[in-house]
Amino acid sequence: MTANIPSRSYWLQRWTALLLTGILAGLGGMLLALLLHEIQHLVYGYSQKALISPQSFLEGVTDASAQRRFLALLAAGLIAGCGWWLLARYGKKRVSISAAVNQPDKPMPGITTLIHSLLQIITVAMGSPLGREVAPRELGALFAGGVARRLHLTTADIQLMIACGAGAGLAAVYNVPLAGAIFTLEVLLISFSWEAAIAALVTSALAAWIATLGLGDEHQYRFTTEMAATSLVFWAALSGPLFGIAAFWFRRITQRARSKVRSNWQMPVFSLVAFAALGALSMWFPQLTGNGKGPIQLTLAGDVTLKLAAAILCLKIFVIWAVLRGGAEGGLLTPGLAVGALLGSLLFMLLGRFFPGSDMASFALTGAAGFLSASMQMPVTAIALMMEFTRMDHSFLVPLTLSAAGAYMTFRKLDG
Incomplete structure (x- = not known):
């Protein structure tokens, strides 16, 4: 005993x-x-x-x-x-x-x-x-x-x-x-x-x-699309590798930026220059400020134009690189979601007519899941995050899984 x-x-x-x-x-x-x-x-x-x-x-x-x-x-x-x-x-x-x-x-x-x-x-x-x-x-x-x-x-x-x-x-x-x-x-x-x-x-x-x-018991994003269209399944399967390639280069860019940081007098100077550039850009594009939650919600609501999505996407990647190079610290989870959602919405405006029944929010959702899955090497977590972030209908589970899996496997192939 x-x-x-x-x-x-x-x-x-x-x-x-x-x-x-x-x-x-x-x-x-x-x-x-x-x-x-x-x-x-x-x-x-x-x-x-x-x-x-x-x-x-x-x-x-x-x-x-x-x-x-x-x-x-x-x-x-x-x-x-x-x-x-x-x-x-x-x-x-x-x-x-x-x-x-x-x-x-x-x-x-x-x-x-x-x-x-x-x-x-x-x-x-x-x-x-x-x-x-x-x-x-x-x-x-x-x-x-x-x-x-x-x-x-x-x-x-x-x-x-x-x-x-x-x-x-x-x-x-x-x-x-x-x-x-x-x-x-x-x-x-x-x-x-x-x-x-x-x-x-x-x-x-x-x-x-x-x-x-x-x-409070709130979820992060408002997602109002009731059900996933059948065409979204095909889009997710086709686009997953594309998001994997984009995530591969995004991760390379951010890793190189962090590797060049030196803990000396350069850090305050470079950081000030990076944030000054962000501040100047924010005068025309307030969507660039913050971790990316705002742009994600815009894509999920279908409130971005082709030019705005393209501009924010390119500038968002630039300012992320700049502040990392300047020595600032922080996560890349929400920024990665923002890049994926913006890329997804951009592709919808270019190719969405070939996938009837789908909308910008659905393309942004699958893009965010696929990009995050690859960029942070966590496919299952990425799917669970999007489920809890948006409280989406279970019909989106198949498209998200296909996008996340395709992106993750493509990234691993490129990184291997």
């Missing part, structure tokens, strides 16, 4: 770690999202009386004067360049989420990770074209690692908790519990077991629910 006591005790410790990971990741994601909204409203002067308001970021930025947009982005460039330069010079060496998962004996430095996360949220809120999803993932992984070590879990379980914490952070900030769990398994652990799957589902579901207490 006594031989079972340590096992039962450890079982309790493990479940305590799982629950605390979900709760802390949810609180962290919620607070970061609220901070993002507060800064957005303050900088661009909209929805001053409510953190969660019906007015979108794109609407707020568009209503702001061109001069205000330019100055806001100039300030963002100064904060990004100086902030990350000083952090690299005086902070402890940062440990990425993937490094923390692969080497659980090397904990993520608390202050450095917190500052790194806050810099991402602040600059994205001020208009950086990069994504906000890395910050809550880092915070979730940091909390999870700390909890697991304090509860004296094994090395394998510390690794699992860190991965679950990062996935739960993603689930919290976007209200995507299923996608957060799949992300944990597909991208971070790169393996599947029922034990890991249950842990990932518990933490992501709990984190997403905790976050809704402050952010």
Whole structure:
């Protein structure tokens, strides 16, 4: 009987770690999202009386004067360049989420990770074209690692908790519990077991629910197309490889930009120039500001013209490259979705007449899923994300799967 006591005790410790990971990741994601909204409203002067308001970021930025947009982005460039330069010079060496998962004996430095996360949220809120999803993932992984070590879990379980914490952070900030769990398994652990799957589902579901207490139970995008047309299945099968090729070059561009960053005097200068260019372009194209959520919604609503979609697509890729080259940090999830959705809408306006019954929103949806699947090498997560982002009808599952699979396989062939 006594031989079972340590096992039962450890079982309790493990479940305590799982629950605390979900709760802390949810609180962290919620607070970061609220901070993002507060800064957005303050900088661009909209929805001053409510953190969660019906007015979108794109609407707020568009209503702001061109001069205000330019100055806001100039300030963002100064904060990004100086902030990350000083952090690299005086902070402890940062440990990425993937490094923390692969080497659980090397904990993520608390202050450095917190500052790194806050810099991402602040600059994205001020208009950086990069994504906000890395910050809550880092915070979730940091909390999870700390909890697991304090509860004296094994090395394998510390690794699992860190991965679950990062996935739960993603689930919290976007209200995507299923996608957060799949992300944990597909991208971070790169393996599947029922034990890991249950842990990932518990933490992501709990984190997403905790976050809704402050952010509300809303999905990210309005998608009103009721059912997928039969022609969309054929389009998805044909276009998947095209999105894979586009994602391959996009990933090359962004990786090269990041590889050229030097943590010296160049960082503040290059960052300021990059954000100044973004600010100047935003005077004519306010859609370029922010992580890309605005342009995605425009494509899903069918509210872009051929010229506007082409201009935003090309300029969006340019400004993403520019700020990465300048040393700014952030995710590429929503930016990747935006590039894929814009490319999909552009192709609809050129070729949509050959696929009767389909609309721009459907082409944008499959384009976003295919592009994200390849650019971030996570086909299953990409499909789950689009399902939870849009609450689409299940009839879109086949087109999305075909697009994601075709893009992913094409990317792997080119990258092999």
